[in-house]
Amino acid sequence: MSNAKNSTFRFGLHYYKKCIPAAILTQLMGFAATVADLFLPLLFEMFIDYVICSNTDGNTSIFSFLLQTEKYPVHSFRLFWHLAFFYIGLLLIRIILVYLKKLINQVIGLKLETTLRYKTYAKLMTLDSLTLSNFNSGELLQTINSDTIMYKDLFCKMIPTIIDSSFAMILSIVILAGMSPWLLLVPLLLTPVFMIELRRFKKLSRERYKEIRNCNSNMTLTVQENIEAVRLVRAFTNENLEEEKFSDANEKLKKAHLDQIALSAKFEAVFSSIKQAAYIGTIAVSSVLVLTGHFKIGFLVACSQYVMKIMNYVTQINNNFFQMQQQVVSGLKMLNFMNTQSKVQDTDAGITDEKNKMPSIRYENASLTLSGKKVLDKLNLQIPYGKKIGITGATGSGKSMMLEVLVRNYELSGGKIFINEKDSREYSLKELRSMFSYVFQEAFLFSNTIKSNIAYAEHGTDEQIITASRHAQAHDFISRLPEGYETIVGERGIGLSGGQKQRLSIARALMKNSPVLIFDDSTSALDVETEKKLLADVKKFYPEKTILISAHRLSSIKDCDEIIYMKDGNIAERGTFDELIKLNGHFAGVWKIQEMQHSSFVDFDSLAERSQPEGEK
Numbered sequence: 001m002s003n004a005k006n007s008t009f010r011f012g013l014h015y016y017k018k019c020i021p022a023a024i025l026t027q028l029m030g031f032a033a034t035v036a037d038l039f040l041p042l043l044f045e046m047f048i049d050y051v052i053c054s055n056t057d058g059n060t061s062i063f064s065f066l067l068q069t070e071k072y073p074v075h076s077f078r079l080f081w082h083l084a085f086f087y088i089g090l091l092l093i094r095i096i097l098v099y100l101k102k103l104i105n106q107v108i109g110l111k112l113e114t115t116l117r118y119k120t121y122a123k124l125m126t127l128d129s130l131t132l133s134n135f136n137s138g139e140l141l142q143t144i145n146s147d148t149i150m151y152k153d154l155f156c157k158m159i160p161t162i163i164d165s166s167f168a169m170i171l172s173i174v175i176l177a178g179m180s181p182w183l184l185l186v187p188l189l190l191t192p193v194f195m196i197e198l199r200r201f202k203k204l205s206r207e208r209y210k211e212i213r214n215c216n217s218n219m220t221l222t223v224q225e226n227i228e229a230v231r232l233v234r235a236f237t238n239e240n241l242e243e244e245k246f247s248d249a250n251e252k253l254k255k256a257h258l259d260q261i262a263l264s265a266k267f268e269a270v271f272s273s274i275k276q277a278a279y280i281g282t283i284a285v286s287s288v289l290v291l292t293g294h295f296k297i298g299f300l301v302a303c304s305q306y307v308m309k310i311m312n313y314v315t316q317i318n319n320n321f322f323q324m325q326q327q328v329v330s331g332l333k334m335l336n337f338m339n340t341q342s343k344v345q346d347t348d349a350g351i352t353d354e355k356n357k358m359p360s361i362r363y364e365n366a367s368l369t370l371s372g373k374k375v376l377d378k379l380n381l382q383i384p385y386g387k388k389i390g391i392t393g394a395t396g397s398g399k400s401m402m403l404e405v406l407v408r409n410y411e412l413s414g415g416k417i418f419i420n421e422k423d424s425r426e427y428s429l430k431e432l433r434s435m436f437s438y439v440f441q442e443a444f445l446f447s448n449t450i451k452s453n454i455a456y457a458e459h460g461t462d463e464q465i466i467t468a469s470r471h472a473q474a475h476d477f478i479s480r481l482p483e484g485y486e487t488i489v490g491e492r493g494i495g496l497s498g499g500q501k502q503r504l505s506i507a508r509a510l511m512k513n514s515p516v517l518i519f520d521d522s523t524s525a526l527d528v529e530t531e532k533k534l535l536a537d538v539k540k541f542y543p544e545k546t547i548l549i550s551a552h553r554l555s556s557i558k559d560c561d562e563i564i565y566m567k568d569g570n571i572a573e574r575g576t577f578d579e580l581i582k583l584n585g586h587f588a589g590v591w592k593i594q595e596m597q598h599s600s601f602v603d604f605d606s607l608a609e610r611s612q613p614e615g616e617k
C-alpha cells in the first residue's frame with residue numbers, strides 16, 4: 001500500500017479502535033461458521049461413499065464410524081440419520097453465527113459511520129471562511145453524507161470479509177492437502193494469474209470510482225444551486241440552459257457509472273473464466289484419480305467441493321480488493337478534508353474575563369489579503385466601549401471584512417486587533433465571539449419556529465424573546481401570523497419577506513446580548529421609517545453597548561458618534577456627520593446625492609467617482 005493509502009487506513013482505524021473487541025467477537029463467530037461450513041463436504045462424502053454407494057448392511061453410529069481408522073461401507077439407516085442430523089445441525093449453527101455476526105457488524109458499522117459523520121461535521125465547524133470557500137458545497141455534502149457511509153464499509157464489511165475468506169481459504173487448503181495434495185496443483189497454478197489480473201483491475205477501479213465521486217459531487221452542487229436559484233432561473237427564463245447543465249452533469253454521472261459497470265463486468269468475466277478453468281482442471285485431475293482407483297466417487301465430490309471453495313474464496317478476496325477501491329477513494333477524500341488546516345487557530349484560553357463584558361476595540365495596521373488582493377490595508381482605528389460607529393463606503397471597499405476580522409471569520413494577514421488591549425488571537429474563539437452579536441448581510445433562518453430562531457444563542461424566557469422582537473420591530477408582524485412565535489420558518493416553513501427575515505436576525509442578535517452589536521448592512525431591506533425606528537430603539541434600549549453599523553443608506557448612520565468612510569480597504573474619511581459634511585469629501589458627495597434622490601439605493605462606485613474631493617480629481 002502506498003503512503004496515502006496507509007494514512008487513509010490509519011485515520012479510520014483511529015475511530016474504529018473502540019469497536020475492536022466487538023469486531024474480534026464477530027470475527028471469531030465468522031471463523032466458527034467457516035469451520036462448520038467446511039465440515040459439510042466431509043459429511044457429504046461419507047453420505048455418498050458409505051451410505052448410498054455401499055452394499056454391505058450395518059448398524060453403525062456416526063461416532064463409532066468416525067472413530068474407526070479403517071472405514072467400510074455400512075449402508076446403514078442409522079448412519080444416514082446421524083449424518084443428516086449432523087449436517088442440519090452444522091447448517092443451523094452456521095446460519096445463527098452468520099446472522100449474529102452480520103447483526104453485530106451492522107451495529108459497529110452504524111456506530112463508526114455516526115462517529116465519522118460527527119467528526120467531519122465538527123471539522124467543518126472549525127474551518128475559517130476563506131478555507132471553506134475552497135470547497136464547493138456539493139463536495140462538502142458528499143464528504144459528510146456519502147463518504148462516511150462508504151468509508152465505514154472498509155472496516156465493517158471489506159476487511160472482515162477478506163479476513164473470513166482468507167481463513168476459510170487456508171483451512172480449505174489444509175483439508176484438501178490432507179485429502180489429496182494433487183488437487184491443490186490447480187488452485188496453486190492459477191493463483192499468480194489471479195494476482196496479476198487483480199493488480200491491473202484495482203488501479204482501473206480506483207480511477208473509475210474517483211470519477212464517479214467527482215461526478216456525484218458535481219451533480220449535488222448543480223441540484224443544490226438550481227434549488228436555491230429557482231426564482232433567478234425563472235426570472236431570466238433560463239430554464240433551458242439550466243436543464244442542459246443538469247442534463248450534462250447527469251449524463252457525466254451515468255457515463256462514469258457505465259464505465260465502472262463495464263469494468264466490473266470485465267473483471268467478473270475474467271475471474272469467472274479463471275474459476276471455470278480451475279473447475280475443469282479439477283474434474284480432469286480427479287477423473288484420472290478415480291479411474292486409476294485412487295479415489296472413491298464421494299471422495300472425489302468432496303475434493304472438488306474444496307477446490308471450488310478455494311477458488312470461490314480467492315475470487316471473493318479479489319472482489320473485495322476490487323470493490324475496496326471505492327472505500328479507499330472516499331477515505332482519501334475524508335482524510336484530505338480532515339487534514340485541512342484552518343487559517344484561524346483557536347487557543348486554550350477559555351475563561352471569560354469580567355472586563356470583557358465592556359470591550360474596547362483597536363485595529364493596529366490591520367491588513368487582509370484574499371486571493372492576492374489587499375482587502376484591508378493597514379487599517380488603524382480605536383473604538384472605545386459604548387461608541388456607536390457608522391461605516392459606509394463604496395461596494396467592495398472592505399466594510400464587511402473589517403467587521404468579519406473582529407470575530408476572526410478571516411485571519412489578518414498583517415497587523416493586529418486588540419480587544420481590551422489584548423491581541424484578539426490570545427482569546428479563545430468562544431470567548432472572543434461571545435463578545436459580539438453579529439447580524440450578517442444575508443439573513444439566514446433555520447427551519448424551525450420563530451421563537452427558536454430568535455432564542456438561537458440564548459434560551460430566554462418568552463418575555464425576553466418578545467422584548468428582543470419588539471426592539472427589532474418584528475413583534476407586530478410575528479403576532480399577526482396565525483401561529484405567532486410558533487410559526488415554522490426557514491426552508492421548510494412559511495416564506496418571509498427580506499425585511500422580515502432581517503428583523504428576525506436582528507432580534508436573534510439582540511437576544512444574544514453581547515456587549516458589541518454588529519449590523520453588517522442588515523437593515524437594507526427595511527423601509528426608511530422602520531429602519532429609523534429600529535436603530536433608534538436599539539440605541540435607546542441598549543445605550544451601553546458598542547454598536548457598529550455598516551450601511552449604504554447614510555440616513556441609517558447619520559446619528560452615530562462617529563462615521564467612517566471606507567475606500568480600498570482603508571479609512572478615507574472619519575468624523576461626526578457634521579464634520580464629514582463640512583469636509584465636503586466622499587461622504588458629503590454621497591449624502592447630497594442621496595438627499596437629492598431620496599433614494600434607498602445608491603451606486604457607490606459611480607457616486608464615489610463623482611464625489612471625489614477636489615485634490616484627488
Ligand SMILES: Nc1ncnc2c1ncn2[C@@H]1O[C@H](COP(=O)(O)OP(=O)(O)OP(=O)(O)O)[C@@H](O)[C@H]1O
Pocket residue numbers: 129130133370371373375393394395396397398399400401402521
Ligand atoms: N472569500 C473571498 N476571497 C477573495 N476575495 C474576497 C472574498 N470575500 C470578499 N472578497 C473581496 O474583498 C473585498 C471587500 O469585500 P467586502 O465584503 O468587505 O466589501 P463591502 O465593502 O462590504 O461591500 P458591499 O458593500 O458590497 O457589501 C471585495 O473586493 C471582495 O471581492
